[in-house]
Amino acid sequence: MNNPVISVQNLVKRYKNADKAAVDDVSFSVEKGEFFAFLGANGAGKTTTISILTTTLSKTSGEVKIAGFDIEKEARKVRERVGIIFQQPSLDPQLSAEQNIRFHACLYGMYGYRPAFKLMPAAYRNRVMELAEIVGIQDVLFKPIKKLSGGMQRKLEIIRSLIHTPDVLFLDEPTQGLDAVSRRSLWEYINETRTRYGTTVFLTTHYIDEAENVDTVCLINKGKISACCSPEELKRDLLRHELIIDADDRTALLNELSALGLPFTVNGRIVVPYEEESPQEIISKIRTKLTVLKIHEPSLEDAYIEFLTKQSKRAVA
Amino acid sequence: MTELVLSQKKSWLFRELNTIVTVMAREITIFFKSPATAITSLAMPIVMMGMIGGNIMQNMAGGLGFQFGQFMLVGMLVNMLFMMTTMGMTSLVDDHDIDFNQEMLVSPVSRYSLIIGKILGSAFAAIFSMAGTLVVGFAMGITLPINKLLMILALSPLMCLSGGALAMIIIGLIKSKRAANMAVMLIVMPQMFLSGAIIPINNSSGLLLVLNRIMPMTYCLDLVRAVVYNGSPEYSNVVMFNPMVNFAAIVALTVVCLMVGTYFFAQSEKNR
Numbered sequence: 001m002n003n004p005v006i007s008v009q010n011l012v013k014r015y016k017n018a019d020k021a022a023v024d025d026v027s028f029s030v031e032k033g034e035f036f037a038f039l040g041a042n043g044a045g046k047t048t049t050i051s052i053l054t055t056t057l058s059k060t061s062g063e064v065k066i067a068g069f070d071i072e073k074e075a076r077k078v079r080e081r082v083g084i085i086f087q088q089p090s091l092d093p094q095l096s097a098e099q100n101i102r103f104h105a106c107l108y109g110m111y112g113y114r115p116a117f118k119l120m121p122a123a124y125r126n127r128v129m130e131l132a133e134i135v136g137i138q139d140v141l142f143k144p145i146k147k148l149s150g151g152m153q154r155k156l157e158i159i160r161s162l163i164h165t166p167d168v169l170f171l172d173e174p175t176q177g178l179d180a181v182s183r184r185s186l187w188e189y190i191n192e193t194r195t196r197y198g199t200t201v202f203l204t205t206h207y208i209d210e211a212e213n214v215d216t217v218c219l220i221n222k223g224k225i226s227a228c229c230s231p232e233e234l235k236r237d238l239l240r241h242e243l244i245i246d247a248d249d250r251t252a253l254l255n256e257l258s259a260l261g262l263p264f265t266v267n268g269r270i271v272v273p274y275e276e277e278s279p280q281e282i283i284s285k286i287r288t289k290l291t292v293l294k295i296h297e298p299s300l301e302d303a304y305i306e307f308l309t310k311q312s313k314r315a316v317a
Numbered sequence: 318m319t320e321l322v323l324s325q326k327k328s329w330l331f332r333e334l335n336t337i338v339t340v341m342a343r344e345i346t347i348f349f350k351s352p353a354t355a356i357t358s359l360a361m362p363i364v365m366m367g368m369i370g371g372n373i374m375q376n377m378a379g380g381l382g383f384q385f386g387q388f389m390l391v392g393m394l395v396n397m398l399f400m401m402t403t404m405g406m407t408s409l410v411d412d413h414d415i416d417f418n419q420e421m422l423v424s425p426v427s428r429y430s431l432i433i434g435k436i437l438g439s440a441f442a443a444i445f446s447m448a449g450t451l452v453v454g455f456a457m458g459i460t461l462p463i464n465k466l467l468m469i470l471a472l473s474p475l476m477c478l479s480g481g482a483l484a485m486i487i488i489g490l491i492k493s494k495r496a497a498n499m500a501v502m503l504i505v506m507p508q509m510f511l512s513g514a515i516i517p518i519n520n521s522s523g524l525l526l527v528l529n530r531i532m533p534m535t536y537c538l539d540l541v542r543a544v545v546y547n548g549s550p551e552y553s554n555v556v557m558f559n560p561m562v563n564f565a566a567i568v569a570l571t572v573v574c575l576m577v578g579t580y581f582f583a584q585s586e587k588n589r
Contacts, residue, residue: 055588056422084423090417106335295472
């Protein structure tokens with residue numbers, strides 16, 4: 001963490017007339033090129049944090065720097081370096097898809113405004129066509145936004161947010177409301193962008209599977225960060241690996257497990273947790289003929305649910 | 318990434334001017350895509366100039382020492398610029414509803430450029446509405462020489478900027494369309510009656526005098542009338558201030574309103 005592209009220290013945000021802080025003394029950092037995810041339930045403080053980081057919401061206290069620039073004192077420099085896809089689409093429905101992109105590119109000072117696509121510089125036209133082809137919206141580029149599906153509008157927002165080639169791309173629940181096919185193609189494109197440009201991606205989501213491949217995942221709950229590590233570490237810390245087995249002669253199998261000193265629980269199937277021994281080693285010891293054999297690798301979603309369960313138990317206690 | 322951004326980087330002045338043009342162009346594009354706005358722009362003068370103005374002209378315009386018809390036409394032209402620009406500024410509320418304000422505010426440009434672009438874009442519909450006022454005036458037998466019309470046209474962006482800046486003080490804080498529509502009436506109606514658009518204010522006194530002196534439209538009207546009546550014997554009966562005083566007052570009030578309005582707008586979006 002020598003030169004983080006995002007640095008957040010003791011960030012606090014308390015909305016007007018609110019009893020509690022929406023973001024409460026949060027600190028974390030993100031390195032250049034990192035894929036970083038902020039996970040949390042609705043109202044956990046994800047969007048508040050991303051809004052502060054993108055300078056669209058003022059903070060109550062704390063220090064936030066993007067690419068080395070303070071978000072309040074050097075807001076303009078910060079804005080030059082970030083792209084954002086808001087939780088709610090922020091396209092102008094009265095303009096065409098291309099007009100929305102042109103508006104954005106001109107606001108970012110990349111090109112002088114011209115009243116028609118054909119009059120824009122070749123560099124702009126080529127880039128728009130290239131990006132439109134990659135995300136597959138070239139056929140609707142000149143159609144009004146109203147005629148685009150939710151998935152296409154999201155893809156258009158991706159193009160728009162990348163047209164000025166930001167250093168950091170903020171994605172605030174980018175796939176909310178999208179069907180499975182649109183979600184998959186959107187992620188393919190975002191991953192391609194990361195690979196091609198080395199863009200740092202800051203993601204907030206409550207679709208846990210989307211954060212499975214990130215470098216770092218931060219769990220936020222009621223405005224506080226509860227864990228910040230790699231998904232693998234999170235799974236390792238929160239969950240155990242399990243073998244799920246069963247046999248026609250279940251009594252014999254249970255007796256054998258007891259004789260071998262292997263811990264197990266019976267919950268529909270027989271569940272044998274393992275840590276140091278590998279599944280291969282455990283199975284090789286069992287002589288009873290198995291009819292069910294599954295190795296359960298915990299997902300990030302399992303870890304996240306376990307985390308939330310522990311949090312709520314702690315709160316009740 | 319950064320290399321590409323830097324290679325495309327333009328000067329600060331270019332970027333701000335480009336922002337003004339871009340935001341203005343968006344408003345004009347939307348204007349042409351919304352026939353209802355264009356029709357309203359042309360129909361509004363029938364109510365303002367034809368009905369309100371015509372009624373006053375027929376019943377109350379005797380013994381003024383100048384021809385009321387031309388006085389009113391000039392007043393209505395400026396009033397329409399203010400009214401249509403103010404109405405256009407309510408689109409900020411629409412932009413808030415569709416989250417487009419966020420898209421604008423996250424861009425690395427001055428908030429003043431965004432607002433000036435918005436005002437000048439709204440001014441397009443306002444200037445378009447001048448044609449309607451002139452047609453209604455012509456139907457009522459009131460005309461202006463073409464050279465005077467061109468001078469009014471040249472001054473119209475300044476008038477719109479002044480009206481839009483004033484509107485920003487209230488509209489910049491509003492988040493509902495209904496409240497915005499009420500705000501338009503709150504901004505437009507007092508100015509129409511107190512700044513001399515259709516009722517002369519040469520003899521105003523007390524609180525009404527104070528109010529008409531702090532309204533930007535008073536100076537806009539007086540400046541335009543100074544241009545229209547320049548060299549005519551009615552000049553001293555119609556024009557209240559030196560044109561330079563008017564110009565200075567317009568610039569000063571516009572700058573103050575623009576700064577206050579833009580600050581309110583940016584803060585209301587950011588401070589929640």
